[in-house]
Amino acid sequence: MIFDGLENVCPYENDNFKYSFIEDSIESECVDFRKHVLNDSAFTRNRIWGFGDYVKHILFNQRKTIQNNIDTHLKYSKDCVGSYSKQSFSEQRININPDVFKRISINYLRNIGYINLQKNCEFFRTFYGFRLFAGDGSRFELPNKKLTLKEFGFKENYDKKINVVFSGVVDVLNDFMIDGLIGKRGVGEHTLIHKNIEKCKRLIIPEKSIFIFDRGYNSIELMVRIIEMHSYFVIRLRKDTYIGERESMTSDDEIVEIELDKTRRNQFQNNYFKNKIRFFNSLNLRIVNIKLETGEIETLITNLPQETMSKEQLKEIYKARWGIECTYKTLKQRLQIQNYTAQTEIGIQQDIYSTFLLYNIFCYSRIYLNLIINKNMRKKGKKDYYDVNQSHLISRLKIDLFETILDPSKVKNFINNLIKKCTPAPNKVKKPRQYERKKTTPNRYIQTQYKPTF
Structure with missing residues (x-):
């Protein structure tokens, strides 16, 4: 609660x-x-x-x-x-x-005692002593103006919605926005999330932080980055990833050897991490299968030891990821961030x-x-x-x-x-409800050429 x-x-x-x-x-x-x-x-x-x-x-x-x-x-x-x-x-x-405004926001988090690298303030929620940070992207629509098209990398006569990726990291227990970045055309969520985490690591206690990602972030490079900073991650796996490793499991909660073959190594973009993994043939990570109330099996991968977080606790951690979706809803609908x-x-x-x-x-x-x-x-x-x-x-x-x-x-x-x-x-506060996700085509939140005048 x-x-x-x-x-x-x-x-x-x-x-x-x-x-x-x-x-x-x-x-x-x-x-x-x-x-x-x-x-x-x-x-x-x-x-x-x-x-x-x-x-x-x-x-x-x-x-x-x-x-x-x-x-x-x-x-x-x-x-x-x-x-x-x-x-x-x-x-x-x-x-x-523009970064001055992010600095001001960080100053505010520091002034209220949230950013304290010595201890966690009791005023803010944690999960068994850990802070939970969700990372995810969202589509932001830009005004279809000639100058905007040019500066964000679109063609002059682009006649579709001007969408770019915004990537953020949110403390889903306290709802604070820790970092956010807006990208240009062609810049994806994976590129931005690495920059997000690099910005975040100076603002958190890495050993007491868990990063949560949806199934779109099945990146070994992302896992290596978080391991390198001595933090933890919980990532939901797609059904078509790590098939061999998952078939070799004899239980629903095991430490599995993830082979670093040539294909997986070639996916690394950062030269530092690419050189670092040359000395490793595999990563030992924990894969957990969780049965949902609907009967569906949800598979998580993590570097959290079994003695630190149980299977049920991992389920609660991933469930908390929904908080970042609520953040984007508030930013877009209540705070008119796209206005x-x-x-x-x-x-x-x-x-x-x-x-x-x-x-x-x-x-x-x-x-x-x-x-x-x-x-x-x-x-x-x-x-x-x-x-x-x-x-x-x-x-x-x-x-x-x-x-x-x-x-x-x-x-x-x-x-x-x-x-x-x-x-x-x-x-x-009502108990959480579960609904089947419906695919919809969202309408514009704000018509940028017409602003409210009263």
Whole structure:
């Protein structure tokens, strides 16, 4: 359940949830901002907006028309600026490295105590002391504009949906987005997931981390990378992979020798790992067959020892992978991550990566508010678990955060107002249901040429 292991954590202490966590996360990158500027001549003169103003605007704008976003921002301007053109904004934003927004999101996770390489904070969930990280890709649709097509590697007259791969790594027990990357045309999930993991390994405790992947990630190179960093993985196997090794099994849970033949070696893309496996003829990995309620056999491969995780525990670990699908749903539907305010590659990356902060704030707020809600429910004698209304929480964050970040006078009541507005009328957590997956053709989430104006 969502709240297992957190019953003894006190959510009423203000030290657990401060607005300053957000403010400090932004300011720490804006102090020495030159390292995030792509053009040496940019942000060298005194202008109406400085680097910090642009960063805050991109982080918290309402995803309406550019001019509407600017006008809303100017209402809180200290200098009583009457107007600012969208042309000036667009010309300046292309000088900001999109990675600054990922850095701000990581700063926030560090400030709330999530990233602590010395110990795991009791405020955050683990699975028998391990954090569970799911990696997966999702199709992101881009605006069909001439400049966008060119910069993302599409032909000028491309007449189909402009889809590229987004790849992310999510802590599926706490829902935090640890890393995400948007690729160009032709760049697949496997290429991006290796970059994701390389970024993640400095932010986690490798020995206490388990990476979970669906059957599309049956890559020995990926397994070797995770083994090399002293972490663990659980991957679902396709029915047509490792057939010989699986037929040799005499039980449903065995250590199996995976032969590193020429075909498998040639699939390696990274020269470091390709050279490393030259000295090995095989890998000893654990293969587990799990019978589902439907009667289907699900096969997992892992490097977790049998004495560390049982067969039933592996089933629970892989089941947790569904959390990353919920993350993509929230990012796309609730946070409108595909509602872009730009047509350039840099601008689109800024829109996507800036959403990470708001999403992680939402996840932390959800944990905090759920503790308050469920403690109150226990006092009333209710034994069920309850979850804050997610859409209401996100809408309050979008409005209140935007106002608070630009109007410091509202900081004092930010947390109290969030608790007051979001803790009433929570949703009862229902038991998971199983449905047969239906193949559908998704419609566009947002028409990029028409933005909401109110």
